[in-house]
Amino acid sequence: MHRRTALSVSAALLVAAPLLSACSGQARPGTAAVVGGERITTAALQAQVNDVRAAQNRSGAAAAQLIQSTPGLERIKLNKMIQTEVLERAAKDAGVSVSAKEVGDFRKAQLEQAGDAGRLEQAALQQASLAPGQLDADARFKLLRDKLFDHYGSQDKAVVQLAAAAKALHIEVNPRYGVWDPQQIVLGDQDTPWIVQRTRPEQPPAGA
Template identity: 30%
Template sequence: MNRSRRVALLFAAAVTFGGLSACEPSQLGAAAIVEDQRITVTEIQSYLDQVREQREEFGLPTELDPDAARVEVERRVLNLVFERAAQQMNLRITEADIEETRSAESRSADELAELAAQNNVTVESLDEVYRRFTIERKISEAIEQQFPNAGETQLNEEFAKRLIAVAESLRIKVNPRYGTFDPKVGQITVTSWDFLKAPKG
C-alpha cells in the first residue's frame, strides 16, 4: 500500500496526532522548549519577516494571518517530535532518502517557491519540509512492514499511537502567548481567557 503524499501537503498544515501535553516555558524569550532545545520568540519573528519578504516578491499580501506565529511554532515543535520518533524507531534518514522525496516534486523551482510563499514557508526552510516528509514516509513504511496485512485505518491508528507515545515522553513547553497543546488533536490551540473570572491572590 502506497501511503506517500506529495510534499506540498506539508505546506498547508502540520501533521497532527493528538495527545501532546504542554506547560509554560521557564526560560525568558522562548516560544517553546522541547527537552533542552529552545525555539525562541526572536527566531519566530525573524522567520515571519522572511515570509513577508518572500510573499512580497510574488505580489502576495504581506499581512499575515493572526495565527501565523502559532502555526510556525507548532511546525517546529512537531519537527522535533518526528525527529525523536525516527530515532526511537532506529530509522536512518539519509540524504538519498531526502533526495528521493525532493525528486518526487514535479513543480519547477519558481513554482515551488511561489507555493511555499502562499503557505508561509520560506525557500530556505524547504529542506526542513522535505526532511519532515521523508521521516513521515519512513515511519509509515516501517509500520507497514511490521503490519503487512493491516488496513489503512489500523495503519493510521498505529502511526498516531507511535507519535503520541514519543510526544508524551518529551518535555514540551509552549509559551502561553501562542496557546496550549490540545491533548486530543496534538495542535497548539489559542488560549481562551475568561475575563469574568477574578485573578487569584
C-alpha cells in the same frame, strides 16, 4: 492515501514549566517553547516568520493577499517546529532515518513536477506558508513521517508512537502563542500534519 482520524491521547502532555516560567509566574522572555528540555527561542521562531514574510513581500501583486491570509503565522511556524521535534524523536526511537540523498531526490521530483523553481516556490508559499529556504526541511519532515507510517504498518499505529514521543518530550508552550493540545498533538487550532494524504511533490497553483 491515509485517512483522516481523530487522535486520542489520554495522558496530558502539559506539565509544570520551570524553564518557561520566571519566578513571577510570567513566561520567560525569549522562549517560545521548551521541547525535551531544549528551548525554541523567540528569535529562532521570528527568523522563520521573517523568511516567509520576505518571500510574501516579493510576490508582487499577490503580496498583500498572502500576508492577509496568514495572520497566525507565528503559531503556524511554532507548531511545525514543535512537531518536527516530536517527529524526530519518534523516528529515532523507531530507528527510522532519512538521508540527504533522499531529501535531494524528493526535491528534484518536486522541481520536475512544478516545471521550474519559481513555480515550485510560489506554490509552497501559497499552499503551506513555506519560504524557499524552508523547502529542504519540509521535504525531510514529509519523508520521515511517511517512513514512520510504513515502519509501524499504519498511520494510526504511528500516531500512537508520536503521542508517546510528545509525552516524553514534556512540551511547554509560551501562552503568548497558544495552548498545546495533547489530544491532537498540535498547538492551538492548527491542523495536525500527521493526518494527510501521502507525501507527493507540491502542485503548482491553479492557473500558474
